[in-house]
Amino acid sequence: MMPPEHESSSSISGSPVGILVTNRIENTSIHADPPISASNNVSPCLDEENPIMPDQHQQSSQARFSVLCKSLRPVTLKFEDVAYTVKLQTNKGTCFSSSEPKPTRSVLNGVSGIVRPGELLAMLGPSGSGKTTLLTALGGRLPGKVSGTITYNGQPFSSSMKRKTGFVSQDDVLYPHLTVLETLTFAALLKLPNKLTTEEKIEQVELVIVELGLTRCRNNVVGGPLFRGVSGGERKRVCIGQEMLVNPSLLLLDEPTSGLDSTTAQRILATLRGLARGGRTVITTIHQPSSKLYRMFDKVVVLSDGYPIYSGSAGRVMEYFGSIGFVPGFNFVNPADFLLDLANGVTPDAKQDDQQEFHGRADHRDDQNSIKQPLISSYRKNLYPALKDEIRRSCGTPVRSSRSSTENQWTTGWWMQFKVLLRRGLKERKHESYSGLRIFQVMTVSILSGLLWWHSDTSHIQDQVGLLFFFSIFWGFFPLFNAIFAFPQERPMLIKERSSGMYRLSSYYFARMVGDLPMELVLPTIFVTITYWMGGLKPSLITFILTLLIVLFNVLVSQGLGLALGAILMEVKQATTLASVTMLVFLLAGGYYIQHIPAFIAWLKYISFSHYCYKLLVGVQYSGTEDYECELGAHCKVLDFPAIEYLGIDNKGWDVFALAVMLVGYRLLAYVALRLGQPH
Numbered sequence: 001m002m003p004p005e006h007e008s009s010s011s012i013s014g015s016p017v018g019i020l021v022t023n024r025i026e027n028t029s030i031h032a033d034p035p036i037s038a039s040n041n042v043s044p045c046l047d048e049e050n051p052i053m054p055d056q057h058q059q060s061s062q063a064r065f066s067v068l069c070k071s072l073r074p075v076t077l078k079f080e081d082v083a084y085t086v087k088l089q090t091n092k093g094t095c096f097s098s099s100e101p102k103p104t105r106s107v108l109n110g111v112s113g114i115v116r117p118g119e120l121l122a123m124l125g126p127s128g129s130g131k132t133t134l135l136t137a138l139g140g141r142l143p144g145k146v147s148g149t150i151t152y153n154g155q156p157f158s159s160s161m162k163r164k165t166g167f168v169s170q171d172d173v174l175y176p177h178l179t180v181l182e183t184l185t186f187a188a189l190l191k192l193p194n195k196l197t198t199e200e201k202i203e204q205v206e207l208v209i210v211e212l213g214l215t216r217c218r219n220n221v222v223g224g225p226l227f228r229g230v231s232g233g234e235r236k237r238v239c240i241g242q243e244m245l246v247n248p249s250l251l252l253l254d255e256p257t258s259g260l261d262s263t264t265a266q267r268i269l270a271t272l273r274g275l276a277r278g279g280r281t282v283i284t285t286i287h288q289p290s291s292k293l294y295r296m297f298d299k300v301v302v303l304s305d306g307y308p309i310y311s312g313s314a315g316r317v318m319e320y321f322g323s324i325g326f327v328p329g330f331n332f333v334n335p336a337d338f339l340l341d342l343a344n345g346v347t348p349d350a351k352q353d354d355q356q357e358f359h360g361r362a363d364h365r366d367d368q369n370s371i372k373q374p375l376i377s378s379y380r381k382n383l384y385p386a387l388k389d390e391i392r393r394s395c396g397t398p399v400r401s402s403r404s405s406t407e408n409q410w411t412t413g414w415w416m417q418f419k420v421l422l423r424r425g426l427k428e429r430k431h432e433s434y435s436g437l438r439i440f441q442v443m444t445v446s447i448l449s450g451l452l453w454w455h456s457d458t459s460h461i462q463d464q465v466g467l468l469f470f471f472s473i474f475w476g477f478f479p480l481f482n483a484i485f486a487f488p489q490e491r492p493m494l495i496k497e498r499s500s501g502m503y504r505l506s507s508y509y510f511a512r513m514v515g516d517l518p519m520e521l522v523l524p525t526i527f528v529t530i531t532y533w534m535g536g537l538k539p540s541l542i543t544f545i546l547t548l549l550i551v552l553f554n555v556l557v558s559q560g561l562g563l564a565l566g567a568i569l570m571e572v573k574q575a576t577t578l579a580s581v582t583m584l585v586f587l588l589a590g591g592y593y594i595q596h597i598p599a600f601i602a603w604l605k606y607i608s609f610s611h612y613c614y615k616l617l618v619g620v621q622y623s624g625t626e627d628y629e630c631e632l633g634a635h636c637k638v639l640d641f642p643a644i645e646y647l648g649i650d651n652k653g654w655d656v657f658a659l660a661v662m663l664v665g666y667r668l669l670a671y672v673a674l675r676l677g678q679p680h
């Protein structure tokens, strides 16, 4: 069997990004076609202080890309004895916490490898073998403790490395309502450094679109589970494009070809190989590559139940397994199939009938283990010592970076991030915020309540007070339940973008707050304007404006509570349940339904923003000197009306203060909860 050949050219050379990457080759010590022998491939580590610089000629011919070229700093990634254990969730102790320690499961065991700039490494293994976990660990995104050592040019993972790393996850997290062009443009504006002008950033987007073959669908919306957008392959390419924009030195991809046809898969891998040849370090997990795809890999790591059974040159794999007695059968065509069979504990040369019989046997698990165990032992005996030696030899002295890891953590400034995130949020959520359904809902309720309270006057003071209470409750519920969805819905995107150090949490948070404001304030304004005048409340412009301002204040407070509940629980079902209980308590303790609440529980009204809003609304509607018709022909003081007397309409300053404290407090709580829930 011939070892897989390595192609000498990539399909992307010739395209603009191809030019960019192939030019990198000429300027580096990396070969256009790196030798597949790991031992021959030891190159010195390149650090931040020694970026590969294009020569003068290329600089002038590619002035447009100069900033991007300079930012490329090759990364040698080494991982040694990487192990990871997870605590398993159990059903026990859901009501009463169990004192028993949670069972643990070892997901990765002593995985080692080295990938240099210019190389494309593939991780192979059956489903559940630990590929994604290893990739996530190498991307510095795995929560909890990863044992072993992972270094990038001899350094541990840092925020500067984070910015040089592109990570494409298996689940394509994208905003469904943005077009392909918008998605990439917003990513470019947020990710590319300030020293590039907006035009240059957009130019870079155009290059990536051409490179990834997205020209045809550039103006199509991405789409989501509820409505169709671009195809699965195009989605995947958009995700890769987002990472390619920043010209990452280290590119990690989780199953970039899953669900794609073989031609598209091949094109994607050719692009990745081209990117690698441009001086990047590219690592991908892959499920079942064809032999054609397999030939594009320089190195492979094969995992079986979290244990490595091979780590090294892709071209030497057959030679190695042959040397330990695993020779492919007569129908051998694809090294990847051979490797997957071995990783599954299945002998590759077994005939179809034997396989069926084999799987049907009750003790086939033991048989599988009896194949896996020698493979794991053989790896430790035959491959590991040489690999360890290679890892140690290559770049033994850690490269010192003169910059601190926190310095220059962000590529763009706070204000730029805020502006871009605000624009993106407005575009993405315009369908939601300005949805006809929401407007219809508010208009219907306002007209209906205007008709129900049609021209009420102080002779029906009970009704009027009821209308004011309705204002406070409706505009307590509505924004609260809308706001609850904000953070749980955006969580995957927030985690993805924050993990790559795209923007500050504060700029995202403020952009979200400000972006939601227009519609949050327009709808109650329409409502109050219709209902106030139809309902026959005091015909005074000042009173109307004050009423409107109080309702808007209430909306902002209620929205803040919704955001806080969403951010704390990060789960819509739990948050809506808690919100409905809270609002029910506020409704009952507000002072309208019950006026003789027992003293031991009367304090509840002080934590209810609806209570303060209701009090203020009544306070601006009626003055202490006003009368109302309490009996036929008899007039009483408004302040003596039982509901108002119980409420007490003095101390408006305190009510405003209490609402202001809640306005700030809830939002602060939401921010802190978001910050604590963020990957570090």
Ligand SMILES: Nc1ncnc2c1ncn2[C@@H]1O[C@H](COP(=O)(O)OP(=O)(O)OP(=O)(O)O)[C@@H](O)[C@H]1O
Pocket: 086, 087, 088, 089, 105, 107, 125, 126, 127, 128, 129, 130, 131, 132, 133, 134
């Ligand atoms: N946090 C966790 N809690 C429990 N089990 C986990 C956790 N993380 C990973 N695992 C388990 O570890 C194993 C490896 O998972 P991983 O996602 O890395 O596999 P994989 O090889 O990428 O699989 P696939 O090819 O199907 O994506 C799986 O059995 C998975 O269930």
